[in-house]
Amino acid sequence: MANISASKLAARLLDDCLTGHAWDPDDIEALAAAALDSDEYLAAAASRALFAGLAEPLADMFEPRLSGEYAKLFSRVLSQAIPGLDAAHLEMRYTEAAQIRAAPKDPSRVVVLSRVTLGADVAITSLFLNAAKRRFPSAEIVFAGTTKAWGLFERDPRLTHFRVEYGRTAALASRLACYEPLAQLCSQEGTILLDPDSRLSQLGLLPLCPAPRHYLFESRAIGGDSMEPLPALAARWLESTLGIGGAEPYLHPKFNFDFGELPVVTASFGVGENPAKRASGSFEREIATHLGGLGAQVFIDAGAPGSEEEARVRTAVSEAGECGQRIGIHSGPFASFAAMIAASKLYFGYDSAGQHVAAAMGVPLVSVFKGFVNERMLARWTPCGPGPVTVLRADRFANDDELLAAAVRALSL
Numbered sequence: 001m002a003n004i005s006a007s008k009l010a011a012r013l014l015d016d017c018l019t020g021h022a023w024d025p026d027d028i029e030a031l032a033a034a035a036l037d038s039d040e041y042l043a044a045a046a047s048r049a050l051f052a053g054l055a056e057p058l059a060d061m062f063e064p065r066l067s068g069e070y071a072k073l074f075s076r077v078l079s080q081a082i083p084g085l086d087a088a089h090l091e092m093r094y095t096e097a098a099q100i101r102a103a104p105k106d107p108s109r110v111v112v113l114s115r116v117t118l119g120a121d122v123a124i125t126s127l128f129l130n131a132a133k134r135r136f137p138s139a140e141i142v143f144a145g146t147t148k149a150w151g152l153f154e155r156d157p158r159l160t161h162f163r164v165e166y167g168r169t170a171a172l173a174s175r176l177a178c179y180e181p182l183a184q185l186c187s188q189e190g191t192i193l194l195d196p197d198s199r200l201s202q203l204g205l206l207p208l209c210p211a212p213r214h215y216l217f218e219s220r221a222i223g224g225d226s227m228e229p230l231p232a233l234a235a236r237w238l239e240s241t242l243g244i245g246g247a248e249p250y251l252h253p254k255f256n257f258d259f260g261e262l263p264v265v266t267a268s269f270g271v272g273e274n275p276a277k278r279a280s281g282s283f284e285r286e287i288a289t290h291l292g293g294l295g296a297q298v299f300i301d302a303g304a305p306g307s308e309e310e311a312r313v314r315t316a317v318s319e320a321g322e323c324g325q326r327i328g329i330h331s332g333p334f335a336s337f338a339a340m341i342a343a344s345k346l347y348f349g350y351d352s353a354g355q356h357v358a359a360a361m362g363v364p365l366v367s368v369f370k371g372f373v374n375e376r377m378l379a380r381w382t383p384c385g386p387g388p389v390t391v392l393r394a395d396r397f398a399n400d401d402e403l404l405a406a407a408v409r410a411l412s413l
Contacts, residue, residue, distance in 0.1 A: 006034045006046035017058060017069045025076065032077040043171040047360065050077070050172065057066060059203070062376040064221035071095075074205055081176055085207070094205050097195070097214040098221075100240050107139050108190035113182075113198035114145025116166050117272060118334055119353035121149050122232050122249055122360050123383070124196045125217065131143035131195060131238040133158045143198065144182060151335030156252040165260040166200060168273070174179075176206075183208045194241075215241055219380075227379035247383065249360035255339035263296040265411075266330075266341045266358075268349040269313055270303050276371030277350045279400045284316040287348065290408050292323025296345070299328045301337045301354065351381060359385030366410045368403065370394040392412040 004012075009031040016023035031054075034046035055074065060065045066390030075090035112128045115121050125145075132141050143153055144162040147395040153159055162185055164178045178200055186193045186209040193209050196202050197219040201208055204216040223233045231249055239245045269284050271277040291298045300317065310331075316326040330337050338357045341347050347358035347365040351372070358365040364387050383389055390410045397403040 006031055006042075006049040007053055009034075010049040013073065014054050014057055016215065017066060017073075018061075018249050020065075023069075028073050028076050029080060029150045032080045032172070035077075036081055037184075040171065041206060043173070047171040047175070048169070050372065051175075059220050059336070060373050060377050062220055062223075062380050064224060067218060067221040070220070071205060074202060077172070078176075078202060078205055081172060082179065088159045090205050090207065093207055093211045093214075094216075096211040097216040098206050098218045101215075102243065103135075103192055103194075103215060103241055107192045108307040109135060109140045109142060109188070110136050110192055110194060111142045111144055111162070111186050112194045113196060113200045114143065114149045114164070116146070116149070116168060116199045117353070118149060119272070119356040120196075120230075121152060122251055122338075122353065123231050123356040123381075124217075124249075125144065126153070126249045126360065127231060127234045127238060128196050128217075129153065129156075129159065130250055131242050131244040134242045134247075135242040142185070146183065148334060151333050152251045152253055152338060154252070154335075155254045160285065164200060168199075169393070176202075179206055179208075182206075186213075221340055223380075225376075227315070227376065229382050229384045230380045231384055233380075249356070251338055251342070251357060251360060253335035253339045255336045257340050257343040259297070259343055263294075264340070264344040265291055265294060265296045265298045265346045265348070266301075266337070266344040266354070267291060267298065267347065268301045268303075268337070268352060268354040269316065270301065270309050271350050272352045274371060277352070278368075279350075279368060279370065279394065279403060281400055282411070283400050283404050284312060285319045286404050287407060287411075288316040288320040288327060289323045290411060291348065292317075292320050292326045294411070295378075297324060297328065298329045299337075299340055299344075301330045301334075305331065346411065348407070355383040359383035359387065359389060361385070362387035364388040364390075366392065366407060368392045368394060368407060 009027050013023050013027050035050050037043045041343045042396050058070045071091050071094045075087040079085045079087040108180040110132045141159050142162050143159050144164050150161045193214045195216045197203055197217055218238050235247045238247045289318050300313050302313050341357045342361040347363050349355050392406050394403055
């Protein structure tokens with residue numbers, strides 16, 4: 001076992017889960033041990049294998065059976081990582097939390113966990129906040145998440161923020177550091193926990209409060225074989241759980257832009273750290289060139305300072321020549337760019353956070369989808385909202401030149 005790399009252990013476990021074979025408990029225990037190693041380099045590599053190589057592929061399939069496999073696997077990981085936790089108890093508790101049932105009438109506090117990724121917080125978590133505010137007008141509504149995620153909602157006077165740091169690429173021990181402070185918050189008397197399938201709770205497995213007060217929207221399993229998008233499934237779950245119908249995505253960032261009559265187009269080349277979502281070659285340069293020639297003010301988000309995304313954006317705008325001179329590059333927090341999207345006439349991007357902001361705000365959008373593992377993943381993450389939505393599936397074009405031509409046709413004011 002010691003001679004098998006963490007990535008091979010993760011691959012073997014994933015293959016066993018996907019094919020329906022019994023996985024070896026020694027494999028997951030060895031992988032967890034490596035992710036908890038005192039050597040930071042080894043722990044980081046093993047943690048990448050554990051999450052990017054096992055947990056995320058299981059979740060991306062949106063198959064109910066694989067949600068059960070995840071619970072069995074990660075209950076062992078958590079019991080190994082956190083003294084006092086028992087794998088069998090965690091698995092039973094998870095099953096109880098995932099049962100759809102009516103919430104109590106009068107909690108004093110409602111904690112809503114962030115999904116960590118910004119697009120999911122708009123597409124899913126914001127519905128939870130919307131419904132909680134309407135259902136519990138006298139309760140304290142707490143958004144537990146990162147400062148970056150809080151920026152999407154911080155002007156909402158009904159919400160308070162419980163700051164939690166969670167690194168999506170951090171080692172296992174660092175990811176679990178939020179457990180104790182969240183448990184202290186959620187276990188207090190009169191508190192219920194609305195969990196949109198958050199990585200903060202490790203998809204519902206961490207015992208942040210007694211199971212009867214933990215309401216888990218098991219987004220990977222709910223909906224079965226249907227092709228409904230996640231916002232629709234979340235809205236139905238909230239109606240069953242809170243008795244509130246018609247919950248809709250929203251955002252309330254501290255930033256606000258009013259461009260008046262000036263037509264504004266926003267775009268993002270961000271892919272949420274998943275390069276499989278990108279189109280290749282000169283696609284981004286040609287999109288920038290087309291956008292710069294629309295006769296509108298164009299803003300493209302730069303992403304994180306110094307990131308690979310920022311380098312791509314600046315290269316595309318530079319190579320767009322004269323058209324690129326009419327493009328502004330947005331640098332700053334995503335909440336600022338989200339407010340810019342909300343004030344724009346048209347949005348373009350890959351499958352990432354910006355498309356969900358545009359959909360929630362009713363802004364016409366064109367979204368390019370690549371890298372999805374099956375039809376259900378595409379259906380679950382397809383943006384939906386009151387405005388026109390054009391989704392371009394890369395797999396339906398012979399090459400990126402044809403995809404580009406379709407995108408250019410779709411991008412008109």
